[in-house]
Amino acid sequence: MSTTTYDHTLDISGTAPVPFSRLVKVELRKMADTRAGRWLLISIAALTALVLAIQLAVILSNDLEVDFRAFLIAMNTPMGILLPVLGIMSVTSEWTQRTAMVTFTLEPSRSRLVLTKFVSTMLVAVVAVVVGLALSVAANLLYGALSGNEVLWDIGVMDVVYYFLLHVFGMATGFAFGTLFLNTAVAIVIYFVYSFVLPGLFQLGAQLIDWFADIQPWVDFAAAQNPLIEGNVNGEQWAQLAVSGLLWLGLPLAVGLWRVLRAEVK
């Protein structure tokens, strides 16, 4: 055998790295190409529509007078619950389903891949909010047509920006929890404890313990996001949002990234 006739080096000069945009497109595809992923996306839209429909029915049957903000607040609930789950799954499914082994061999730069996943989940969050806004607009128009009341559009550009921020935060927190636990079930359970049990505990603590009442606004990320929903954020509230966000989004994300970059991919 004349092994000497073969080239012993790989000529990589003609190969371009995988472009970032292509990685993002692939990640977006991966979010929708399984039943679990596709139904999660569909149910986000369907549940939002359902919640708005119920709210509209209640408003009409009770002859209530509402404005656009009422529909926006209703839209928040299903989005706030399901978008973080999508954020969690975009990271954890790679580990739970062990596809990370293939993903990381096709693109060995892990930091680049994590950034890809982050960007693609944020894109989905933005699109979801756009869909949510459109559904809310439709609900408000229907309300006007069916009740005969005046249709009120009492929100400004900043309100819309706040809504985007709110859901970007939610999705990013889910993403951070995903990188931290690298396991779908664990990350979702802990995230729900964080988002449904913890705010109650914080409130209780603030009522019972004097000194905790002072720091609660600075450590309670969920409470700090309320001004975004109300559409009015002052300077101190921005600071509280930043500090609590650092604690519940920044810290888990930092630890999670450290874990993903170092972990042995099994």
Next chain:
Amino acid sequence: MIKVEGLTRKYGDFTAVDNVSFVCQPGTVTGFLGPNGAGKTTTMRVMVGLTPPTSGRVTIGGHLYHQIPNPGRHVGVLLDASAQHAGRTGREILEIGARTMGLASSRIDEMIELVSLTPTEAKRRLRNYSLGMKQRLGIAHALLGDPSVLILDEPANGLDPAGIRWMRGLLKGYAERGGTVLLSSHLLNEVELIADEMILIGNGRIVAQGNKASLLAGAGAVSTLVTSLDNERLAKALLADGVTVASAGDGLRVESEPVTVGRAALESGVVLTDLRHADGALEDLFLELTSDTQREHLVTGPTA
């Protein structure tokens, strides 16, 4: 060409891979052989950057894996055929690979055809695949980017005999066109039929390497199985030459090269009906080389 240099990987006190060095040449199939837990998979995982080495390094064609741009176009990897999303269809798994690498989707159909999955099977979700089908899909995935180096961990696992023969032909042809193939197995007979070079690993250390002939020569334990029309006369002639002979089934087991037996038969005028290397020789060597390290490990090795 794959070059492993002084590779060591430790997990706490446990050394999974211990100062391993070897080279896989282009145009050859290299078999990486060892019992379960010998360090084959860890070595292959280090090759593609999934596991960081404690010391040493692996280069592929002169580059570290993470330095290779769009590595799927240069190195085909199959480490675990089951490590795919159970809810994706076979075709979709290839689609994601092809899109990441920037390949035309016609390449997907070519690969599905190459590994003999039917279009219907390709549309099924992975959870409905047998292990053999997963292996075929995994090989298709590894070949997608038309790489010049293939790294396959236990690719024959779960394939039926026809499938193993098919894979043998595929990899031989691939190597003949100048490709470098490294495949691992814990089954000797899988590897010895296909591999030009063999690397035997036990307890994280390389215990022997070379081609089949040199391994057998090095072991000094060549035996021959022979059947003739007059086994008794042949045995006498061989014993007269000072060769150890034992009866084995319908014939004889001779502790010597087939040429010695053939010559003895010619001289004594006995008609041979079957003459071959005893298959067990390499297996004995393999077990002997790896069991030593295995026992040592069980007695003195730390729990990991």
